[in-house]
Amino acid sequence: MSKETNRVLGHADESDGIEEYDNPLPDWWLGLFWFTIIWAFGYGIHYHFIANRSQESELAAEMAAADARWPTQAEAMAAALSEFAVTAEAVTAGEAIFTQYCVACHSADLSGGIGPSFLDEEWVHGGQAADILRTITEGVPDKGMVPWGGILSPEQINQVGAYVMSKHSEATGRSIEDIVAAGAPSA
């Protein structure tokens, strides 16, 4: 800004008395403007033609990194399923989880609300233990059911599943053994 002339242009009679100086553009301002223009071209060319980036590839890279960092998650789920059992401790722990996360949609007495009731014979997404645990884990996003697999641990999912199954059993008289029985999950 050392190049300031502070020379008045002499337009004041045409601008209601406001004078204007004939000062040059500040060098740093002009430099900043050129820098952003060059950067804009450089970024665009690099993003699309050199690095070949896209938001899809960004997502794929993030998911691959997550798979590499937490490789055991799928196995842990499978392992937890094989250990599933409806025990008194699991039901007690599951009740606490149910109260915290599930009552908003399934209501405190499990009679349903936004989500279905667990006290009748109907299971919309399958009524075997494997189906129920899978529904909790993967959710039903189209219907608003949250995929709890990313939120609860496999052990917690087992516990809340055990609680739901024990309550279902109490209400309908269907035996726990029948629910947990191995074999093809119902449709």
Added chain:
Amino acid sequence: MEQSTSGTVATPASRPDYDMDIVKKFFTATVVWGIVGMLVGVVIALQLAWRPANLGLPWTTFGRLRPLHTNAVVFAFGGNVVFTGIYHSMQRLLKTRMWNDTLSRIHFWGWQLIIVAAAVTLPLGLTQSKEYAELIWPIDVAITLVWVVFAVNFFATVAIRKVEHMYVAIWFYMSFVITIAVLHIVNSLVIPATLFRSYPIYAGLTDALVQWWYGHNAVGFFLTTPFLGLMYYYLPRAADRPVYSYRLSIIHFWALVFLYIWAGPHHLLYSALPDWAQTLGMVFSIMLIAPSWGGMLNGLLTLKGAWDRVRTDPILKFMVVAVSFYGMSTFEGPMMSIRAVNGLAHYTNWVIGHVHSGALGWVGMISFGMLYWMVQNIWNRPLAYPSWASHHFWLATIGIVIYTVAMWAAGLMEGLQWRALDDAGRLANPIFLDITHRLNPFLWLRVVGGSMYLVGAVMMGINFWKTIRGPSAPAGARVEGV
């Protein structure tokens, strides 16, 4: 007849007979709608912090009052401020009365009726659901007609001007009149179904892109370029200093109006919008930093040699803080349009903080500075309570800082907590509502900051009321700055 504070203005004998009545009309509407719009803002801020403030009635819930707030402050307060300044300064800059007084009045009453229609329809839930373009199609048609009336009068006045050279403020006003017409018409194209309902002609992604082309440039050409025009007139007048650089004003004007219009897609980063269009929105936003700062520089450097008065004159204080917030938020905006930053900031309260540092800091403060200068000049009276102007300045400045800092903190907190993972790769904060509850202290801080800003504006309104009704300055006396 207007009494000028400046010794450089034409003598009364050669001064055209300007239409000052229309300026006073818009001035009054500005102050009234400004207070209303800011009051609704404080109400909805309270609703977010304290749910019972929604009153349990459909007409008073946040969802309906929020568009009422944005429309009131942008189009009612902001619009009337700009019209006040344009009708006042353009007559003087072009040395001619407005081309047609009737058109001026149709513009004034038409605009106020549109505002009233908005204030009735939005609480009733009648909306097009497009942000900043919520008003239903009959009101959109009315806006178009009133805007055409204004544009005809504006350009006819430019055509009959008594000067050859057009001052920089007029260029900025022109960009406002032309671009807002184009934006409003293109974004509001709908097929009416009933009197209150319509279907947009665009579908899906096209609709989103047109909407944000409109939304972004509403900020650019409704809240930026006309206010830069006001700054170019009222700041040198209030400071009684020459504009720092004519060349800078030309370069930054053309750079700003050319670059601004392309930056809209930065509102749709990480969406279904094609990657190339997202890149375009991002890089054009970065290239906007220097053109925006050109306006800030020309404002601040114009005050060189008047800094001693900035310490004592509330009008100049308002203007300096306005220009500083303009520079700050026009740096923050481009930073937020960078993909990686946007991934964190988008959908958080940071965006609300950013908007309000521009709206309260730049638009509000430059308007207050202009209004305090103008009330004394067009009514030829000293301020009734000069010290209140100073109190207003400090209330507003501290209020903005509390507001924006609270929103930055809230935005960063929720942005980081949404994405945080625990050691097992699961969401560290799986329940969205938990994060929402943690925002509450910041939402209360916003109520405090916003209330301070509102109280300042009410003090300004009382001050103006007392000033206008008070005794005029003795004939020939120079009205002193407060």
